[in-house]
Amino acid sequence: MDKKDKSRDKGYNRRDFINNGVRLALGVSVVGTAAFTLKRSATGKDYVWQIDPLKCTQCGRCATDCVRAESAVKCVHAYDLCGYCDLCGGYFKPGAKLETGAENQLCPTAAIQRRFIEEPFFEYIIDEELCIGCAKCVKGCAAFGNSSLHLQIRHDLCLNCNQCSIASVCPSDAISRVPVSDPYIIRGSFTSEEEG
Amino acid sequence: MDQEQKIELAHRVALISGIFCGVVALLLILNFWHMKQHEPLESKTIEALVERLASEPGNEELKEEIRSFDLLARKAYFTSRWQVKTGTWLMLIGGIVLAVSLKIYTDLRARIEEPGKVTEELLRGRANAQYWLMMAGGLILGLALVAGFLTNDYLKEYQEMGVVAETGQDQGDVEVIELFPAQDAGTEASDEAVETEPVAEMNSETDIEAATDEASDGEPSGAQVKAATTQVRFNREDFKKNQATFRGYMGLGISYHKNIPEAWNGSTGENIKWKVASSKPGYSSPVIWGDKIFISGGDAQSRVVTCYNRHTGQLLWEKEVTGIAGSPASPPRVTDDTGLAAPTMAVDGNRVYAIFATGDVVAFDMNGNQVWGRNLGVPNNHYGHSSSLQVWDNKVLVQYDTNSKGRMLALNSATGETVWDVERPVHISWASPALIEVEGKIQVVTTADPYVSGHDLETGAELWKVEAMMGEVGASVAYGDGLVFATNEYARLVAVEPKPDAEYTWENDEYLAEASSPVAYNGLLYTATSYGVLVCYDTKTGEKKFEKEFNDGFYSSPMIADGKLYIMDMGGVTHILKADATGTIIAEPELGEEGFAVPAFADGVIYIRGEEHLYCIGK
Amino acid sequence: MIKRIPRVALVLVTLILLTGSFLHAQQRFPKPEFETGYMQPSPTTPEPRAMALEYFDVLVLLAVLSLASWLAIRKRSRRGLLWLSVFSLIYFGFYRDGCICSIGAIQNVALSIFDSGYAISITALLFFVLPLLFALFFGRVFCASACPLGAIQDLLVIQPISIPSWIRKTLGFIPVIYLAVSVLFAATGSDFLICRYDPFVGIFRMDGPFLMIFLGITFLFLGMFYARPYCRIFCPYGVLLGWMSKFSKWHMSITPSECIRCKLCEDSCPFDAIEVPVEQSYRAPEVARKNLRRFILYIALIPLLTIVGGWIGAKSHVFMSRVHPDVYLAELMISNPELREDEENLDIQAFLESGDTFEQLVEQAAVIREKFRKGSMAMGGFVGLVLGITLMNQVVFRRREDYEPHKGDCFSCGRCMDYCPVEHHKSTVES
Structure with a gap:
């Protein structure tokens, strides 16, 4: 080995040394960040997006702002709260006749089915295939009824995006992350907490 | 099949799939534009008819008209949704075919290039890089500064009123x-x-x-x-x-x-x-x-x-x-x-x-x-x-x-x-x-x-x-x-x-x-x-x-x-x-x-x- | 006592009042007692994807990264890496719909560090950390075959053209800014910029807003000629990976043993990430002296640039903070008070309905703005610092006698390995 080669080896050693040092520093910072994050907030819980029906103002953006063409938000019927009214504010247009013709229906896709049970009660069932999450019925029900129709994010459709694109445009901050163990916020006795 | 024929085939496949993708894309865009334009579920026509019905509640013909319009609107909406779904699948398949055929085509045509063409002189490249980095950095920081100075801090104004x-x-x-x-x-x-x-x-x-x-x-x-x-x-x-x-x-x-x-x-x-x-x-x-x-x-x-x-x-x-x-x-x-x-x-x-x-x-x-x-x-x-x-x-x-x-x-x-x-x-x-x-x-x-x-x-x-x-x-x-x-x-x-x-x-x-x-x-x-x-x-x-x-x-x-x-x-x-x-x-x-x-x-x-x-x- | 009153539709006001006041009202119509034995159905509530599957994703990522490292460094197989990337594209891309991804996980980490109210999922954290650690030891193997965004672009590299280095270096500064801005936005809880402008997620899902799909197809089309454009011009995670990879312990090499400087691989890299040998002439005294002077100048410039960057960042915080919806709303209502009467403005109407006072909103906005002031300052300082270091690196000439991948820029895709005659010689000898 001649002199030149030696000096070259030395040079490489120095470079290796620096490289090792920086690598150690970078490694420590990555692991440190991870550890800090873990200690600070990671709970081992997973979260999904959900709408709080008490905050929802039925603005209609859920139908248009989901990343999916078919919004993952659909109307869910909390039957527990339903008054089974003949005149349903969620089903009929204001001032309409109580007939099931399209001219009287509020739902633009006719996704609500009305079924007679017994005098004077009617059941309202949502056809989820047709529902587009426009919240018209929810608004109607909130204004004139018991608020038994809720908008909810359907987890079979939701892609659980890192940032829900509806949440970022929701005017009332009604969409938030909820624990995956309790993925729906439906009022009535389905949930443990009764509204106050 | 010799090399030439393979190239020809790949070329044709690429061309056809390319045209196919283009057409599907065009249809999808048309569909998108159409839906944006008409929004069948928010139809003004139906709204107007319903309003008219309110003033003449007994009009059976009008009711029928509304119903048929409504059906049409819903049909338009769901058909368009189906079209989009089908269109994207077609696009995906077309895209894969296009990519593969193009790849084969270019690979087959590729010749080993003569090595040793130094495209760029190192020192010159470095000097250019320094110049443009400084330019770009300066531009971005400058823009940020201008934006900063041009923005009116309403919040502060408002709060100062309160403090006052x-x-x-x-x-x-x-x-x-x-x-x-x-x-x-x-x-x-x-x-x-x-x-x-x-x-x-x-x-x-x-x-x-x-x-x-x-x-x-x-x-x-x-x-x-x-x-x-x-x-x-x-x-x-x-x-x-x-x-x-x-x-x-x-x-x-x-x-x-x-x-x-x-x-x-x-x-x-x-x-x-x-x-x-x-x-x-x-x-x-x-x-x-x-x-x-x-x-x-x-x-x-x-x-x-x-x-x-x-x-x-x-x-x-x-x-x-x-x-x-x-x-x-x-x-x-x-x-x-x-x-x-x-x-x-x-x-x-x-x-x-x-x-x-x-x-x-x-x-x-x-x-x-x-x-x-x-x-x-x-x-x-x-x-x-x-x-x-x-x-x-x-x-x-x-x-x-x-x-x-x-x-x-x-x-x-x-x-x-x-x-x-x-x-x-x-x-x-x-x-x-x-x-x-x-x-x-x-x-x-x-x-x-x-x-x-x-x-x-x-x-x-x-x-x-x-x-x-x-x-x-x-x-x-x-x-x-x-x-x-x-x-x-x-x-x-x-x-x-x-x-x-x-x-x-x-x-x-x-x-x-x-x-x-x-x-x-x-x-x-x-x-x-x-x-x-x-x-x-x-x-x-x-x-x-x-x-x-x-x-x-x-x-x-x-x-x-x-x-x-x-x-x-x-x-x-x-x-x-x-x-x-x-x-x-x-x-x-x-x-x-x-x-x-x-x-x-x-x-x-x-x-x-x-x-x-x-x-x-x-x- | 003169004023004008906007013509508000009385009906609308009444409706709003009604909905507002009845929202919390008790059941107006009591639930009926059915006599016909009607059974009340339950609402539809499909369960979300099981959590165990998320951990499975992490396992898949770990396996893919390990396999990719082995393929890149030991097996030296371009083909293997290619098929692995196809797998990742199908699994992380099309099957998992492109979410969660390591690039987006930057934001989750940033938000969880600065917002104690946000709990990051372990999956997201691991997706952030694992590729970085692998890069620290094995180079950017994540980019080679685990990233679905990289994979879809990599597969569509058709006719790459070589770009002069100064353009690459200048464009390469964009990801730094993108990283800084997206971390700032995420940390302040304003927006997840990276996710919002993820160009390929729409393609993976085969669904999405028009703009997203359009952006994705544009990128793919551009990528036929400018290979992996998103990775090289935008990817903020690539910045971090690049830093890690620069100091990686074992990085993929072009040649399995000794480089014979045959120049065959020179054009093989579609990303211009191969560094040619640095000739002795660059070390000529006059050049070296000039470079040394520059080097000292840039060293001195680094703190200055950091401070100036920080100052400018702090100056622009007012502007930046408007991305946050609360700040935006508060400022809008201060600057345009007449919008309170605008029935069309859903955000203002929803706020007025919410029952919060305007003072609360302003206070909240001020808190966020303060966060932005600090954050923008840090962001500006960071951008200045990186600018200084990048400039400094431009005058550092390492002696290099072999053809080597640029450890920071190389995606470890393994294309160059196929070009190396030593490789072929070796494999023929072995077989």
Whole structure:
């Protein structure tokens, strides 16, 4: 080995040394960040997006702002709260006749089915295939009824995006992350907490 | 298959799949555009048809039409959704085929290139990189800087207003204590006087008292001018004699003067004793005390209070409102139809009090020396603050409902210190407080969205409230026959008994005033709308007595004087009617210029502030 | 007392009042007692994806990264890496719909560090950390075959053209800014910028807003000629990976043993990430002296640039903070108070309905703005610092006698390995 080669080896050693040092520093910072994050907030819980029906103002953006063409938000019927009214504010247009013709229906896709049970009660069932999450019925029900129709994010459709694109445009901050163990916020006795 | 054929095949496949992808993409875009354009679920046609159906409910044909349209719309929507789904799958498959065939095509055609072409000289490349990095970095930082400088920090502006309000309040208090010991002594002295001779309080004679010598001795050496040396003791009769506040005695729109002129003409000068041009614009009304008449005005440069001799029109003094701690450097944005000096002043014989849209409240003595001034916090008001002041005994009452919060304050008239300051659950309003006397106690009655409420004069405590108003309340209340009347456009006209758990005695929403306040007199309630209708109701029942439509709308409020109702429309024409259930028109004299203020009455004369001038009318 | 009143539709106001006040009302119509034995159905509530599957994703990532490292460094197989990337594209891209991804996980980490109210999922944290650690030891193997965004672009490299280094270096500064801005936005809880403008997620899902799909197709089309454009011009995670990879312990090499400087690999890299040998002439005294002077100048410039960057960042915080919806709303309502009457403005109407006072909103906005002031300052300082270091690196000439991958820029895709004659010689000898 001649002199030149030696000096070259030395040079490489120095470079290796620096490289090792920086690598150690970078490694420590990555692991440190991870550890800090873990200690600070990671709970081992997973979260999904959900709408709080008490905050929802039925603005209609859920139908248009989901990343999916078919919004993952659909109307869910909390039957527990339903008054089974003949005149349903969620089903009929204001001032309409109580007939099931399209001219009287509020739902633009006719996704609500009305079924007679017994005098004077009617059941309202949502056809989820047709529902587009426009919240018209929810608004109607909130204004004139018991608020038994809720908008909810359907987890079979939701892609659980890192940032829900509806949440970022929701005017009332009604969409938030909820624990995956309790993925729906439906009022009535389905949930443990009764509204106050 | 040889190489050439393979290339040819790959080329063809790529071409076909490329065209396929392009067509599908085009169709998808067309579909997207079409849906955006038509939005079948929000169809206007159906909406229009349904509306028509509401007017002809029996029309079966129309129903059928709606149903078929609805079906069509839903079909269009779901078909389009299916198209998008199918289209994307086709795109994906086409895209994969295209990519693979292109890859094969280019790979097959690729030739091994001759090595050794150094495309770039290293040093030169590095130098270029440095140059462009610096350029790009500089550009980005520069843009950020420009953006930073060009952005207006509204939040900070807004908060500074708030901070100003707080510090202004503190400093105001401190200033008063430090600079006006004379004032304190004066008030103490008068307090003593009250204690020693309580009967004097109710005495109808004007009681003028010289300030004590100690007060004069304790004069501060500062630049501030010394306080008034004479004190007028509070006395109701003085307030009946002088139209000292907005809409006269207690702010209820009734004057106790007689012999008021019925004919004049501003253009020809008929019956005009004098007229002066106001130095600054202002929608506030003139107020009177003794021989003096006061008006306020303001523009972006300054706000002024002006005092004239009311018999001659001679300018006695005019003072700019300056040196108030916490006053904003530039006035807040107001609209032209409100301006900076819309609230009417109040005067009590000792001092004249003025408030401006800047949030400045100021008191001058009768000789024009500023006694105190403070800023209540620049009001967050999108037209401009316009609630007028009321004064009673030793309190100046300020209704201060802004977009930030609803507030009602009473200030010590001698020092400007806060006597009470209550927060109210109401939205912004432009109405002025009025005073009523119920069971021997004075209440301050205010109206705002949504409550009409009465407050205790001494503590500000809410005595009663009723939810009646909505929107932007501009008209103040009227009071008569034990009922409070409040009205606002788009809300309702209500009669309410001022007591806890108050309810509407009657309500009406046929004619609603926007800015003009109602007035109750002799069992009749008069109210005027901004579209020129004057209506009269029975105060007890709400039964309509008459309605009269005029050519011009009313912003100015009606005043009752000498059994007649005076109301000026926006064109400056004053309509004088008999204040009875017939409303016979007596005369309709013209001012010759536009007018929005409430006229002020004195014995034998009427003062009207027009857009440009202040007129004294009388023989 | 003059004002104008906007013509509000009374009906609408009433409706709003109604909905507002009845929202919390008790049941207006009591639930009926049925006599016909009607059974009340339950609402539809499909369960979300099981959590165990998320951990499975992490396992898959770990496996892919390990395999990729082995393929790149030991096996030296371009083909293997290619098929692995196809797998990742199908699994992480099309099957898992492109979410969660390591690039987006930057934001989750940033938000969880600065917002104690936000709990990061372990999956997201691991997705952030694992590729970085692998890069620290094995180079950017994540980019080679685990990233679905990289994979879809890599597969569509058709006719790459070589770009002059100064353009690459200048464009290469964009990701630094993108990283800084997206961390700032994420940390302040304003927006997840990276996710919002992820160009390929729409393609993976075969669904999405028009703009997203359009952006994705544009990138793919561009990528036929400018290889992996998103990775090289935008990817903020690539910045971090590049730093790690620069100091990686074992990085993929072009040649398995000794470089014979045949220049065959020179054009093989579609990303221009191969560094040619640095000739001795660059070390000539006059050049070296000039470079040394520059070097010292840039060293001195680094703190200055950091401070200036920080100052400018702080200056622009007002502007930046408007991305946050609360700040935006508060400022809008201050600057345009008449919008309170605008029935069409859903955000303002929803706020007015919410019952919060305006003061609360302003206070909240001020808190956020303060966060932005600090954050923008840090962000600006960071951008200045990186600019300084990048400039400094431009005058550092390392002696290099072999053809080597640029450890920071190399995606470890392994294309160059196929070009190396030594490789072929070796494999023929072995077989």
